[in-house]
Amino acid sequence: MNRVKNKVALVTGGASGIGLSAASLLAKEGAKVVIADFNVEGAKEAAATLVNNGYEAAAVFLDAGNASSIEAAVNFTVERYGSLTVLFNNVGLTNLKKDLDILNIDLDEWDRLVNVNLKSILLGSRFAIPHMQKAGGGSIINTASMAAFASDQIRTAYGATKAGVVNMTRNIATQFGKDHIRCNAVAPGLILTPAAKNNMPEEMLAIYAKFNALPYHGEADDIGHAVVFLASDESKFMTGQTLQIEGGHYLANPTIADTNNWLASL
Template structure:
């Protein structure tokens, strides 16, 4: 039951547990070292240690209660699943998307959560500022930012020497500049509060490159570099910055735009050959946004079924 706990920590727990047991039973050995009224309390403490060892704290419900999470691109797919997952853990949600996220908001509110949808272009500086001001006016704070908005589906694959400059600029604006603009806007209230979490959605293509999609690969690789730099700059303010790098996720969009044969080929190349779902990515984001990741920053979490391994 303690297989994932470092040996030193296990020994420390064991010593504490034994000490509690010894104290609780001390009245049965010679001169009383523990007052009779203290024994039941000490036994309860010992039982609590046993319970903690057997069931590590994993209670996700309401671990983000009282916090506010901004999720870009939350109208559908990974963004929507992430927004609903964070809401289920107690966070109030602000969706910022070019599309109206009314369905996301309705789903969250139907379960007793709080959410608002702000229609805005996160790649435009003049739009991002007012969007975050509205988020602050609505909920008064920003604790979590998930930079999920991005372009992939529908991008035409072609050799890099055939990529039009306007297409390059469009991908860089949505996939990269939006991360910069939104992180800059969110970091203000986070720095003032001296706490916060930023999670950037990258891609596992950064680990192996992908032919004929150089602009997409470059944009996501830059997100990883930005994540690490922001982690260093924001760490002194108690703000953690990490990235999640998904493999090919099965969504309505990918089903419509990616041939089934290719999706099967990708899945067969994974160690875990089941389809990667939006919920898998949302769970990774929720971990990085939650208290269990208190000392995790500057990292890239690959969620790709083991398609690639090693540091990103």
């Protein structure tokens, strides 16, 4: 308890999944938390649940594709709690029907994903950093993805934007470290958020499980706990890093699973 006591955290995309886990765990560890989401009713419900359990939380609408909305969410946080010391830039989009290969990707979708997945992190940080400077420091945490480090048949824009998140994280860390502002990222693999559970068929989950080093899939709290660590002073000498939290899925030679099955059949 109290690992982030007296810190003020803004969590974008906080109404569900990884964002909700992080917001809840930050609040339970002592932070004052603002949950920002396009689904503002979901954000309000999440904040109310935390408040009803004795924690400090509020909700605000956020359109991560709109600069004014991002600035308004930052300003709301500062007006509500007096400062801003933790920013979890968590909003991210993907579209399996339009974000295709290089020849077939919808170029409007490319622009949309660059705007939401990458530019929103630049803007969130840009609006938050002056408040962190005034507070004497802070921690910015960005949601990247293992798609930043591995290619795919599709999701060209998603992978490119998440690779950009990794690099932007390092730039923010370099540019504002002397102000006691740290910036790190988390790169989830497959995480069983409600969206993943609802949209991924069992056959696809089995394929992912086959290539995991660990015999199970990740849960939202596996990322949420990492966010708390990066927000806390436990990670005070850590900046510019991306934590790859993916169950060892990308760890080994990709032939190992099939080779093991072949050897077992001999």
